Amino acid sequence: MKILITGGGGLVGQKLAKRLAAKGELRGQAIDEVVLADVLDPPAIEAPFKVTTMTGDISKPEDVARMIDGETTVIYHLAAILSGHAEVEFDHGIAVNLMGTLHLLQRAREMETQPVFCYASSIATLGGEVPDPIEDWTATNPQTSYGTQKAAGELLLNDFSRKGFVQGRGVRLPTISVRPGKPNRAASSFMSSIIREPLNGEEAICPVGLDFQHYYLSPRMCVENLVRLAEVEQEALGMNVNMTMPGLTHTISDLLDAMREVAGPEPAQRIRFESQPEIEKIVMGWRYAFNPAKALALGLTADTDYRDNVRYYLEDDKP
């Protein structure tokens, strides 16, 4: 089988590709080829199958046409303009997050092969004046343009699935922490920086207070869930193929306590608390109490507690 990963140069895309390389098969079929597509040429990975890297912009239908062909069996659509970025570059967010998703769905439909279409949505789709906890059937009421565009993509995914054009399934990713590498343009970027930088011996800024609550998942578990997502039978998804990916709700205090337990008291002393109103404005609109019942029933899982997230960073990613 042939697998496309959009955003194939990103953190999750690269880790997913490596996991697929270790696994060698998906949905009970041997993997013949993985295509990693991204706006900047994505790094290739070592694998027992063919790995194709491709530069392309999903906001352009002609680029999308190169990414998907009649052989493409599974599509992981991870590419996105992230929250902080889409808030500043509104039209760019529409072009990539909304139109890009539509172009991928239309191209997949054109193939008439009903590929499995795994869509990375986000908990940024959720918010507003809705009761806690947020169920799989609570309204998406995003308070960012990124969340809006992702939520519109969920609707399209569901309809393209209902029509039999694709075998769609969408998951709202919790905030991935600890992300390796450099800060990105997500408003949630600090939710990794405050653990990663101190563990790397560097200073970090935390723009919110110790009692700020949020919903987290480790990169390792996120990738396991994405693998599982592709393997779910279409019939098991019901009338809405979108769901919240399991995660855990923690305060900033919980994160720092876990870091202290795993790595000693020293790293947490490298964190400076400093208000950043633009970031606060976005992240305070996000929700943290979720009941990811559908995903749990389908076999997706969360970490045990945040010490897992710290350990996975040290094991998998620390330079």
Added chain:
Amino acid sequence: MKILITGGGGLVGQKLAKRLAAKGELRGQAIDEVVLADVLDPPAIEAPFKVTTMTGDISKPEDVARMIDGETTVIYHLAAILSGHAEVEFDHGIAVNLMGTLHLLQRAREMETQPVFCYASSIATLGGEVPDPIEDWTATNPQTSYGTQKAAGELLLNDFSRKGFVQGRGVRLPTISVRPGKPNRAASSFMSSIIREPLNGEEAICPVGLDFQHYYLSPRMCVENLVRLAEVEQEALGMNVNMTMPGLTHTISDLLDAMREVAGPEPAQRIRFESQPEIEKIVMGWRYAFNPAKALALGLTADTDYRDNVRYYLEDDKP
């Protein structure tokens, strides 16, 4: 003030324009001009202000540019490819319902005048495996392409409002009954035909059983609600500017009983019950139990009972 009505040649567009003509003002300001835009040249109406009719297709940005200018204070976006039609012509639905709405919002944004943008959504956005009754914060989970495209438009409307590009407010219209005129391409078309045709002395076909429940509103009350919608202050709308318009839930029996009470026993005998699987498949996916709390709090209202709907048809519309 200058008002644009897309779908200005349609039932609701024409009735709204006539209501505005009788009223002469909106939001406390005298109306200077109403622009009626539609794909086929919409009929002009008698009014104490300028009435401009315009042919244009909202799926084309250049047409939308002619519809909205810097003077446009209030936009009523009523144009749509309806449910039965969008189910058959998928790309046409995407082009008009999704892209058309986006083009209108982008054009309104470009003016930098923050026009009031009243968006006619639909209860077809609601469905799926969600608990009854459907609250304003229940997920949209449309089971038609029309509902999907309308729900995506709601998300965009909310985001364009949050960003301050427009003063958006969206209402999910119940099924309008009794619609005058001819059957249209909505799957719900029979929900007017079975009253209208018999009252006009003609036969009608009912493709569902007597116990089929649905959510209805008269055209007269729908227009009153659209007028009210434009007058609501933006701050009163909260974090989601979309809501269900008040209606009443009735069985087919209720409709026929009301027709008998208002017009005697004879018309109901002109109805033939005859299964239509394509129509049934769509309408059985719709919901009928709603709690339109937000709209009621903002002063929108339902009919008293279905006898109103029958009476309004006889008073306002019967040829």
